[in-house]
Amino acid sequence: MDTKSILDFLLKAGIQVGIKILGAIIVYLVGRWLISFAVGLLSKSLNFQKVDQTIIRYVSNIVSVTANIALVIAVLGYFGVETTSFAALFAAAGIAIGAAWSGLLANFAAGAFIIVLAPYKVGDFITAGGVTGTVKEIGLFVTTIETPDNVMTFVGNNKIFADNIQNYSTNAYRRVELTAQLNGSVDHNDAIARLKDGLSKIPNVLAEPAPSVEILDFNFAGPVLAVRPFTNNANYWQVYFDTNRLIRESFGAAGYPAPAPQYAIRNIT
Numbered sequence: 001m002d003t004k005s006i007l008d009f010l011l012k013a014g015i016q017v018g019i020k021i022l023g024a025i026i027v028y029l030v031g032r033w034l035i036s037f038a039v040g041l042l043s044k045s046l047n048f049q050k051v052d053q054t055i056i057r058y059v060s061n062i063v064s065v066t067a068n069i070a071l072v073i074a075v076l077g078y079f080g081v082e083t084t085s086f087a088a089l090f091a092a093a094g095i096a097i098g099a100a101w102s103g104l105l106a107n108f109a110a111g112a113f114i115i116v117l118a119p120y121k122v123g124d125f126i127t128a129g130g131v132t133g134t135v136k137e138i139g140l141f142v143t144t145i146e147t148p149d150n151v152m153t154f155v156g157n158n159k160i161f162a163d164n165i166q167n168y169s170t171n172a173y174r175r176v177e178l179t180a181q182l183n184g185s186v187d188h189n190d191a192i193a194r195l196k197d198g199l200s201k202i203p204n205v206l207a208e209p210a211p212s213v214e215i216l217d218f219n220f221a222g223p224v225l226a227v228r229p230f231t232n233n234a235n236y237w238q239v240y241f242d243t244n245r246l247i248r249e250s251f252g253a254a255g256y257p258a259p260a261p262q263y264a265i266r267n268i269t
Contacts, residue, residue, distance in 0.1 A: 024075050031071040039064050053122045058115050061140050107141040110161035114138060124169040125233065129155040169233055173206055176229050176240050180247045181259040184222035188215060194254060195227055198246040204235035220261035 039060050046056045115138065120126045124135050126145070133147035142154040168174060182191055192213045199211040209230045216226035227247060231239040 028071065028075055031074065032068075035064060035067040035071065038067065057122065057137055058111070058140070065140070104141060106158040107156045110157035111138060111140055111143075113161060114143070114157060119165045120167045120169075124167055126168065127166040129160040129163055131155050168236075171233075173209075173230050173232050174236055176227075176231060176236065176243060178227045178240070178243055178247070179216060180225040180227050180251070181219075182222045182225060182251075183257045183259045184262055186222065186256050188223050188225070190254070191225065191251070191256070194250045195225070195246065198250050199227075199229050199243065202229065202239060202242045202246065204231050204239055206230040206232070220263065221259035222262075 042063060043056055043060050046059070114120075120128070120135055122135050122137060125133070126135060128143070128145070131145050131147065131153050133145040133151075133153065135143060136146050136152070137144040138157075142156055143160055145153045145155060147153055180191070180195065182188060195213045196211060199205055199213070200207070205211060206229070211227075211229040213225055213227050215223050217224040227243060229239055229243055
């Protein structure tokens with residue numbers, strides 16, 4: 001075979017490979033666009049049917065991952081790779097990876113149970129997996145929680161599902177729990193009356209259930225009052241801080257002496 005024939009062969013082979021590569025790129029880009037379009041259409045359809053946002057995001061993630069895997073297999077098939085063999089290899093690899101990454105599969109399974117049982121949803125304020133904050137997304141493997149100090153935290157679904165979950169958004173209102181230390185010489189009835197009157201004037205404190213102010217405990221300084229107003233979830237921290245301010249200002253205005261431990265010392269001779 002002379003040089004010219006070799007060059008012609010290489011040129012034809014290069015053109016064929018180039019066309020295949022270009023075709024694969026086009027197939028991949030078009031496939032990605034179709035996947036994005038389909039997922040967006042699915043999300044809009046579910047939104048139109050007023051499906052919960054948590055379920056919409058979870059289903060969209062599953063559809064997107066599955067479709068992208070199918071797209072990769074299709075591109076490989078375009079290059080002449082035996083897709084059935086590849087699918088079998090992929091399944092075998094999945095089993096091997098699953099055995100090695102059992103924790104990842106546990107997170108996936110826990111995410112499915114969270115979606116079905118719905119102990120919380122996107123937008124709820126929760127404590128789960130040792131993290132407190134607002135749920136931003138329930139993913140395939142992790143739940144995204146934004147903490148009150150504006151830190152985005154990703155918690156494994158299995159860690160959440162295996163632990164206690166506190167959902168502060170489920171009930172319509174919540175009780176603020178504070179304490180107020182009194183000096184032993186202070187009339188506790190007067191202090192209770194002042195706090196109850198002040199609590200009724202704090203914005204967003206509920207009239208029903210009524211705020212509770214009672215003696216909780218005693219120590220060397222004097223009685224300890226439990227101060228417990230009720231408020232809607234959205235106003236919890238505002239009421240918390242306002243109640244603390246009320247305790248300080250009302251006791252100061254009444255001229256109560258500062259609490260201090262009191263001891264009786266007897267000299268026995």
